[in-house]
Amino acid sequence: MAESAAPSAAGALPSDAELLGHLERAVDEVFATMIGTCERRARVDGGELIERSNGAELELLLDGGALLRVDREAVVEFRGALDGRVAIRANAACATAIARGLLMSEEEESLALEDVNDALKECANMLTGWLKSKALDPLGAFSMSVPFIKDAPRELVGAPAGTLVYSTRGGEFAIELWRRPPSQNQLVESR
Amino acid sequence: MNKVLIVDDSATMRKIITRVLRQAEIPVNAVVEAGNGVEGLAKLQSEPDIDLILSDVNMPEMNGVDFVKAVRTSHDKEKLPMIMVTTEGGEAMMKSALDLGANGYVTKPFTPESIRRALEAYLG
Numbered sequence: 250m251a252e253s254a255a256p257s258a259a260g261a262l263p264s265d266a267e268l269l270g271h272l273e274r275a276v277d278e279v280f281a282t283m284i285g286t287c288e289r290r291a292r293v294d295g296g297e298l299i300e301r302s303n304g305a306e307l308e309l310l311l312d313g314g315a316l317l318r319v320d321r322e323a324v325v326e327f328r329g330a331l332d333g334r335v336a337i338r339a340n341a342a343c344a345t346a347i348a349r350g351l352l353m354s355e356e357e358e359s360l361a362l363e364d365v366n367d368a369l370k371e372c373a374n375m376l377t378g379w380l381k382s383k384a385l386d387p388l389g390a391f392s393m394s395v396p397f398i399k400d401a402p403r404e405l406v407g408a409p410a411g412t413l414v415y416s417t418r419g420g421e422f423a424i425e426l427w428r429r430p431p432s433q434n435q436l437v438e439s440r
Numbered sequence: 441m442n443k444v445l446i447v448d449d450s451a452t453m454r455k456i457i458t459r460v461l462r463q464a465e466i467p468v469n470a471v472v473e474a475g476n477g478v479e480g481l482a483k484l485q486s487e488p489d490i491d492l493i494l495s496d497v498n499m500p501e502m503n504g505v506d507f508v509k510a511v512r513t514s515h516d517k518e519k520l521p522m523i524m525v526t527t528e529g530g531e532a533m534m535k536s537a538l539d540l541g542a543n544g545y546v547t548k549p550f551t552p553e554s555i556r557r558a559l560e561a562y563l564g
Contacts, residue, residue, distance in 0.1 A: 278549060279549045282549035282550070282551055283456075283550070348452075352455060353456075353459050353460075353463065363451075364455075367450055367452035370450070370452075371452055374548075375549055378526075378548065379528045381528070386531070395449075
């Protein structure tokens with residue numbers, strides 16, 4: 250499991266490890282500025298994350314046996330010289346904590362499901378925007394999708410290029426970077 | 441009295457901006473919301489006393505660039521202050537918005553202070 254990698258040559262596509270490094274800095278910036286502190290618990294380079302379905306939730310088995318339960322993900326896709334996506338995966342309690350931070354909401358204020366999911370989407374949007382600005386735009390024109398929520402357990406073919414796991418007061422969440430393999434025209438997903 | 445129009449397809453982001461305006465102690469007395477540029481133009485028609493627009497760039501229906509263009513070609517809104525709000529990655533569209541007459545921009549993530557700096561020249 251590599252923590253970092255040497256920067257790629259100028260003009261070359263960044264490595265997965267480099268992109269994940271940019272994503273880490275994005276998380277630091279976005280959370281410190283608008284949401285609140287979060288602590289990085291793990292960085293998983295490559296597809297070492299194992300998923301298993303547990304009813305409405307998915308369990309992510311992390312290196313070392315730690316377990317992370319998620320029931321939704323906010324996704325933003327990017328397209329350009331390389332295609333991929335950023336996904337924030339969390340359960341209800343953690344997503345609510347993130348939403349409270351972003352909305353500056355007090356504990357006694359109730360948040361609708363739409364508010365919580367919308368906040369998670371905004372978070373994914375800001376993280377992907379940061380990644381695009383710092384790592385992708387120097388390579389040429391890139392576009393970002395409108396953020397969207399997937400709340401059903403998924404079955405993905407392939408594996409993320411990297412995963413970051415953080416903890417907040419609401420629990421743990423994962424941020425995944427998916428990158429289209431050069432041999433494929435699009436991310437392969439069975440819905 | 442300052443009335444601000446917030447145009448963003450995310451209701452949550454509109455809520456966040458409203459709360460940040462309050463937290464930054466920016467003298468805003470009323471906030472009007474719209475979910476895209478088309479709705480924003482309708483609000484400008486129905487509420488002609490709006491003093492400033494804060495607009496997202498990447499929106500469905502009518503994006504922020506086309507919204508700026510439409511506002512600036514309106515005969516009585518050509519001087520209405522427009523501040524664009526966008527993610528770091530939206531800089532190309534933001535530049536287009538500035539070229540078409542937007543007055544400034546704020547990038548997400550933003551702080552109350554960065555919002556205040558962007559707006560202070562326009563709100564008394």
